[in-house]
Amino acid sequence: MLRNSIKEMFIKSMRKSMASMRKPSTKVLIAALVAALAVITIAAYTLFWQASLKTPKMKEVLIIGTTDSVQSTLDPCEAYDYLGVNIIQNMGEGLFKYEPETAKLVNSLAVSYTISSDGKVWEIKIRTDAKFQDGTPLTAHAVVWSWNRTITLNQDPAFLIGDLIEKAEAVSDDTVRVYLKAPFEETYVKSLLATWVAFPVNPKTSPMEVVEPPGTLDMIGPYKLGSWKPGEYLELVENPNYYGEKPKTLRIIIRFYKDAQSLRLAVENGEVDIAFRTLSPADVKDITEQGKLQVVAGPGIAPIRYMVFNLNKEPFNDKRVRQAIAYLIDREQIVNTVFMGKFAQPLYSMVPIGFLGHKDSFKERYGSKPDIEAARKLLIEAGYNESKPLRIELWYTPVRYTPAEPDIAALLKQQLEASGIIKVELKSADWATYRTLMREEKIACWLLGWYPDFLDPDNYVRPFYHSSANAWVHVHYANPEVDQLINEQVLQPTEQRIQTLGKIQDIVADDAPIIPLWQEGQFAVAQPNVKGIVLDYSQIFRYYLLYAEAQG
Amino acid sequence: MGLKEHVLYRLALTPLMLLVLLTLVFVLMRVLPGDPITMLEGKNIPEEVLARRRAELGLDKPLHEQYLNYLYSVFVRLDLGVTALERVPVGYFIAARLPATVDLTIAATVVALGIGVLMGILSARYEESWFPQFARVYSSVVYSIPVFYLGLMLQVGVARPYGLPTTGRLNPLNMVLLDSLPVKTGFVLLDSLLNGRLDIAADYITHIILPALTLGVYISGVFTRVTYLSVSEAMVQDYTRAARARGIGEWRVVTRYGFRNALIPLLTMAGLQVAALLGGAVLTETTFNWEGLGLLVYEGILKRDYAIVQGTVTIYALIVAVVSLVVDVAYALVDPRVRY
Numbered sequence: 091m092l093r094n095s096i097k098e099m100f101i102k103s104m105r106k107s108m109a110s111m112r113k114p115s116t117k118v119l120i121a122a123l124v125a126a127l128a129v130i131t132i133a134a135y136t137l138f139w140q141a142s143l144k145t146p147k148m149k150e151v152l153i154i155g156t157t158d159s160v161q162s163t164l165d166p167c168e169a170y171d172y173l174g175v176n177i178i179q180n181m182g183e184g185l186f187k188y189e190p191e192t193a194k195l196v197n198s199l200a201v202s203y204t205i206s207s208d209g210k211v212w213e214i215k216i217r218t219d220a221k222f223q224d225g226t227p228l229t230a231h232a233v234v235w236s237w238n239r240t241i242t243l244n245q246d247p248a249f250l251i252g253d254l255i256e257k258a259e260a261v262s263d264d265t266v267r268v269y270l271k272a273p274f275e276e277t278y279v280k281s282l283l284a285t286w287v288a289f290p291v292n293p294k295t296s297p298m299e300v301v302e303p304p305g306t307l308d309m310i311g312p313y314k315l316g317s318w319k320p321g322e323y324l325e326l327v328e329n330p331n332y333y334g335e336k337p338k339t340l341r342i343i344i345r346f347y348k349d350a351q352s353l354r355l356a357v358e359n360g361e362v363d364i365a366f367r368t369l370s371p372a373d374v375k376d377i378t379e380q381g382k383l384q385v386v387a388g389p390g391i392a393p394i395r396y397m398v399f400n401l402n403k404e405p406f407n408d409k410r411v412r413q414a415i416a417y418l419i420d421r422e423q424i425v426n427t428v429f430m431g432k433f434a435q436p437l438y439s440m441v442p443i444g445f446l447g448h449k450d451s452f453k454e455r456y457g458s459k460p461d462i463e464a465a466r467k468l469l470i471e472a473g474y475n476e477s478k479p480l481r482i483e484l485w486y487t488p489v490r491y492t493p494a495e496p497d498i499a500a501l502l503k504q505q506l507e508a509s510g511i512i513k514v515e516l517k518s519a520d521w522a523t524y525r526t527l528m529r530e531e532k533i534a535c536w537l538l539g540w541y542p543d544f545l546d547p548d549n550y551v552r553p554f555y556h557s558s559a560n561a562w563v564h565v566h567y568a569n570p571e572v573d574q575l576i577n578e579q580v581l582q583p584t585e586q587r588i589q590t591l592g593k594i595q596d597i598v599a600d601d602a603p604i605i606p607l608w609q610e611g612q613f614a615v616a617q618p619n620v621k622g623i624v625l626d627y628s629q630i631f632r633y634y635l636l637y638a639e640a641q642g
Numbered sequence: 643m644g645l646k647e648h649v650l651y652r653l654a655l656t657p658l659m660l661l662v663l664l665t666l667v668f669v670l671m672r673v674l675p676g677d678p679i680t681m682l683e684g685k686n687i688p689e690e691v692l693a694r695r696r697a698e699l700g701l702d703k704p705l706h707e708q709y710l711n712y713l714y715s716v717f718v719r720l721d722l723g724v725t726a727l728e729r730v731p732v733g734y735f736i737a738a739r740l741p742a743t744v745d746l747t748i749a750a751t752v753v754a755l756g757i758g759v760l761m762g763i764l765s766a767r768y769e770e771s772w773f774p775q776f777a778r779v780y781s782s783v784v785y786s787i788p789v790f791y792l793g794l795m796l797q798v799g800v801a802r803p804y805g806l807p808t809t810g811r812l813n814p815l816n817m818v819l820l821d822s823l824p825v826k827t828g829f830v831l832l833d834s835l836l837n838g839r840l841d842i843a844a845d846y847i848t849h850i851i852l853p854a855l856t857l858g859v860y861i862s863g864v865f866t867r868v869t870y871l872s873v874s875e876a877m878v879q880d881y882t883r884a885a886r887a888r889g890i891g892e893w894r895v896v897t898r899y900g901f902r903n904a905l906i907p908l909l910t911m912a913g914l915q916v917a918a919l920l921g922g923a924v925l926t927e928t929t930f931n932w933e934g935l936g937l938l939v940y941e942g943i944l945k946r947d948y949a950i951v952q953g954t955v956t957i958y959a960l961i962v963a964v965v966s967l968v969v970d971v972a973y974a975l976v977d978p979r980v981r982y
Contacts, residue, residue, distance in 0.1 A: 153814045161681065162727040170685065246687045246695075302729045317818060319738065320730060321941070322933050325818050345814040348941075352931040355797060355808040362814065489944070522676025522946045525683050538684070553686040562686050 155362035182309025188628035209273030230260035337634035370493035388625020393539030447591030451599035485536035567603035678726030723949035732953035743934035753858025758865020766873035781863030793929035872904030913969030
């Protein structure tokens with residue numbers, strides 16, 4: 091009975107509560123809804139927020155604007171201009187490469203190597219997991235075939251490995267044996283094998299002739315060529331068969347601009363994500379001050395800038411005149427005035443700062459500040475004075491190097507004329523005319539710049555000072571002692587090599603056939619969301635490290 | 643001579659004109675210091691490699707031989723040659739760049755005629771006011787301003803504040819996209835419409851505004867003067883007096899009777915201006931990075947790429963010849979008094 095009554099009571103209370111549940115008040119309903127919505131919103135927001143923290147939405151394509159152009163082809167056996175080579179560096183790699191940021195030479199397609207006791211035979215083991223774009227595995231045979239192709243076709247930069255390698259053979263599928271022409275120093279050999287001309291190309295698809303635009307070759311690298319409209323744009327897309335880390339941005343478009351002004355306008359109105367090479371230093375200063383775009387600066391050696399004298403011509407055949415000019419040049423003034431003290435460094439040797447064996451020989455010999463008295467003394471000794479001044483023509487070319495070239499020439503004129511004995515007439519010409527005047531030896535004192543072929547001090551002494559290699563610069567400098575030291579340094583162990591390089595730099599500072607002026611830093615101007623710009627001494631602009639979060 | 647004979651006669655003269663022009667350009671390019679291979683110098687490329695590249699381009703042969711080879715190639719094989727360093731056929735570049743120049747020239751002519759005709763008619767209509775003076779000053783000023791300066795001013799003064807693009811023909815992304823679409827004529831506006839991409843068409847229109855305005859304003863002064871002089875001359879003729887006497891409104895007299903009189907001189911001037919437009923296009927294209935023939939020839943001269951310069955000049959000459967022929971024919975059609 092009791093049991094039943096309890097049961098009934100329970101059922102009644104349940105029904106009551108059920109009934110009350112069936113008819114909730116409007117207020118309760120709204121409150122519940124709001125609470126539920128709030129919970130859902132907060133949960134969703136938190137989830138999305140966390141998700142966005144983990145995987146922010148990245149832009150799939152980045153546009154790089156440049157005033158550089160691909161001067162010839164994108165065939166690694168022929169390309170020899172900054173942009174063409176840089177694009178190849180993003181589509182391929184060699185046995186050795188420069189590590190980003192540190193610019194140290196490390197193994198790339200090579201796994202290990204041994205050098206014979208006489209230093210002339212290298213045995214290099216290569217990685218077995220690397221494939222070409224079409225999936226063909228990399229073998230030692232492909233490496234040897236590619237080197238032979240470069241040497242046989244003998245295009246502009248072929249000498250980089252042609253002068254190094256006597257013979258190469260595949261010992262097995264994963265081992266290359268290289269017979270060198272001489273027992274060259276280890277870093278020197280590795281830096282040459284890291285050049286683009288030594289990049290393996292796919293023997294199955296590469297012809298034994300130069301591949302012309304809009305084509306390129308199948309190499310092993312993070313990107314492959316998407317499309318290319320010469321003179322307008324070039325597109326790189328991810329190479330899905332690359333063994334290494336995937337590029338952070340799947341597509342890169344390189345857009346060509348005619349001059350620094352167009353490039354500046356394009357980056358300012360957001361048409362390009364990154365402007366790299368080359369805005370004028372004054373433009374970069376403006377952009378920095380406006381603060382809307384980011385300016386990334388890095389150390390640079392491309393180019394180094396210098397003044398050349400034709401030693402066969404008066405008055406520069408007189409060493410005292412050259413030395414007087416070396417005393418008068420104020421590199422810091424140029425760097426501070428034209429390059430805002432930030433985008434270049436004064437250079438006191440043809441071997442740039444940051445390179446093996448660099449020595450500030452010109453600073454030690456002539457000081458870092460102009461020494462007008464010392465210069466006047468030398469000029470008077472050479473037979474010049476206020477009433478019989480030394481008249482020189484200083485030539486420069488306004489387009490090829492920095493857009494600030496005329497300002498630099500004007501500063502140099504001012505510095506030389508500070509002696510009171512030198513009268514400078516500035517002259518300029520476009521590159522083709524300029525180069526012809528040099529070749530025909532119609533000019534005797536001019537400004538030039540040097541972009542390295544490979545990153546080794548040899549490439550900064552031999553082409554300028556070795557009498558058998560410096561004909562192209564028309565300096566006519568021949569010093570048997572320097573020739574011999576240059577020949578020796580590439581064969582010496584590193585420590586001894588540094589000593590020899592120092593000796594060479596001291597001698598040429600005293601002879602002063604060429605006066606080093608400054609080395610230009612690199613700078614990129616980019617939209618604020620762009621990340622991964624690495625500018626180091628290797629001078630390679632690595633597109634595969636770039637990324638940007640999508641805006642909005 | 644009838645119209646047909648006249649056209650044939652003019653067509654027969656075209657190769658002769660081309661020959662003279664090509665000879666001139668051939669000589670001028672060789673008088674300039676340097677050659678295409680000079681661009682490779684300044685690095686330590688071995689001398690024998692440079693010599694071989696010169697030989698590949700035939701630059702080691704005597705000048706007269708190079709000249710005859712070139713003429714044979716152009717007139718007999720109808721081949722404009724390949725670029726010196728990339729070895730890309732010049733025809734490829736011309737095909738890629740010609741549409742851009744044609745577009746720019748047409749757009750600039752529309753701007754120039756629009757401004758010129760309007761200002762000319764207004765000057766004639768309000769002859770007694772300050773307006774004709776203003777129009778005269780305007781005509782002289784715009785014709786004497788360097789094109790690149792005008793372009794720069796528009797880039798800085800108009801493009802930046804109003805967010806208009808300053809360089810190129812399209813946003814780089816759209817450039818790549820357009821080239822991947824199936825229908826291709828080379829004319830961006832046409833291609834984008836045929837492929838149903840209104841967004842690309844709109845992008846192109848925003849890009850062409852400034853270059854067309856620059857080049858159009860530059861030659862609009864000439865059209866202003868021509869329209870004004872012709873219309874005002876007609877306004878004192880008996881037939882316009884008669885029209886007024888019949889009570890026809892002044893605006894109608896100006897547009898219907900006066901402006902008609904200006905059509906022939908305007909047509910002549912438009913024909914003559916094609917050469918000026920193409921010349922102006924070189925500067926406009928370089929200022930706005932507008933990838934047309936002008937930019938191509940500019941780069942060709944700097945690089946001493948003989949084939950590019952000679953090829954582009956050939957095309958320029960053909961355009962001028964064809965346009966002047968069309969203008970001649972149009973005379974006969976517009977004005978029944980014209981006889982050949």
